[in-house]
Amino acid sequence: MILVSFIDFLLVVVPVLIAVAYLTLAERKVMSLFQRRKGPNLVGPMGILQPFADALKLLVKEIVIPVQANKKMFIVAPIITLCFSLLGWVFIPLREDVLVSDINVSILFTLLVSALGVYGIVIAGWSSNSKYSLLGAIRSAAQMISYEVSLGLIIIATVIVAGSLNYVEIIMNQEIYWNILSCFPLLVMFYISAVAETNRPPFDLPEAEAELVAGYSTEYSGIGFAMFYMGEYANIILISCITVILYLGGWWGFILFNQFSFVVKLSFFLIAFVWVRVAFPRFRYDQLMRLGWLVFLPVGTGIVLFNSGIIYGLNI
Template identity: 45%
Template sequence: MENLFINIARTLSDWLLQLGLSHFWTDLVLLVVQWTAIILIITLNVIILVWLERKISGFIQQRLGPNRLGPFGCFQTIADTLKLLTKEDIIPSQTDKLIFKTAPMFFIIVSVLLYAVIPMGKDMVVVDLNVGLFYFISVGSLTTIAILMAGWSSNNKWSLLGAMRSVAQMISYEIPLAFSLLGVVMIAGSLNLSAIVAAQSNIWFIVLQPVAFVTYFIAATAELNRGPFDMPEAEQELTAGAYTEYTGMRWALFFLAEYTNLVAVSALAATLFFGGWQGPLLPSWMWIIIKTYLIMLVFMWMKWTFPRIRMDHLMSLSWKVLVPVSLINILVTGVGIEIFKGMGW
């Protein structure tokens, strides 16, 4: 069980080598297979997540949530997906067509790219970058450009307002996000995610870096544009924000990308603070799934508990609270590391 996926990959590559392909081509085919698997998992995951989110929001509000289609309504999302796939694709006449069409694609591509560096089990990482965390943060911030593209090309004031909010939010929260992760990096001594996971074999970083985790969690919620920081698509103010003009599959792509981001950010939190794929008894890839889902449940729990924060409060929270706190955290971490080193640990 532990090496299920690794064995599958090895069998595949052995078979390809036997067919007489060179190592370059074998690796290329394997990479394609890996990406296809990731995209499939993401898509299926989103179907589950949307159902889960609706169910949880229902339970929190003492409703039943979707329950008409299939047991506990679990086929509801599939039906919704089919509906979205078959919907008419409407592009408003005054839009910037090229950007309008590329924005959702860009968004989903950027979201999928995040999965390249996340270790999804023991020795299960698509690209084991030595600057993996740096890659994750920098690629993650590109999603904002997709939202800005969507908002700008829609030629609609609500869309543009939503996009501008998204950009402002990203600029504000990217800083505490990166700073909060610096503490972890300092302790682990590496930006490589596999190395960070390995550094947690004795103790999870949530114990060593609780302040960093809280800061990361808040900043990540803002980065994900999820409630209570869902200003860019605040329904009550901006209809659907940057996504207002999108219909059918294009809109579904945004939706897909948002949930993909949610999974990626949760998986990163699990990797950085909860020991990644490490865990007893169960295979490693199962552990990362369990941890990711638990963190996502907390994200959903928060979304359906807190009311949306005001834009100026959002800004002051970031600049006046999170940035100083994460800076102090770095200072304390650095001092602590030196003290422990001095004590001979």
């Protein structure tokens, strides 16, 4: 049974890693279109083999460990980050019959894995024994914890409307109409919080090149840097999948396009991540914290209370 579950997990993780590789290529291509320049176009036809060339380059590069670093923790940190980013895929249903496992509180498991992902980044910043890495790790921890609070409230408000904590049941309840019709403000808040949670521009304060070189991953090279990179992009795809499940009906689509509905919706949100990176300048750190604690927290709390009152009143 354990072997079967592990094989099922690999059947989900391997396509995710391939998707991560080609998401990096798609991001560079889309950014080049926005900026009127050519993206990667030399390795393979139209640059389609560029992700494999980048992966090979990172795998063969020397792993440099700073002399004064805590070597064991320095090595473990990127492994923790990548493992937790892949563990979140266990309960994600791409189709009704395509998921590794299914429990009644799958959303809570996703929030748990998301919260534990902070540890890898904090350990990386501390173990590097570098001021830039430590500052990036502190920024990332504060930012991720802050926006996990708002994400939790937004998800609670959505769950109250959906009536379940299980991803499959939430999707099945959207067969007639999608949650975006009744929860559009929650979708906007969820998407902004997701961008901040994944440390993506314009909320990339932990990796601010102008101040912190590369943030918590400054001292990493080779496979260690690649693991952080893969973890970040796996989280981007994961949070986009959750957005599609919660608000856009999951695999439900139009009559002729039902088979590819999930992929089309997922691609839309992934391209939106790239568009936000190109279109908006980086926020200041005080603006980032103010948005999370003084806007999303009270608004999310108010929506939770409002939705609870409406559902309770209708049940009466």
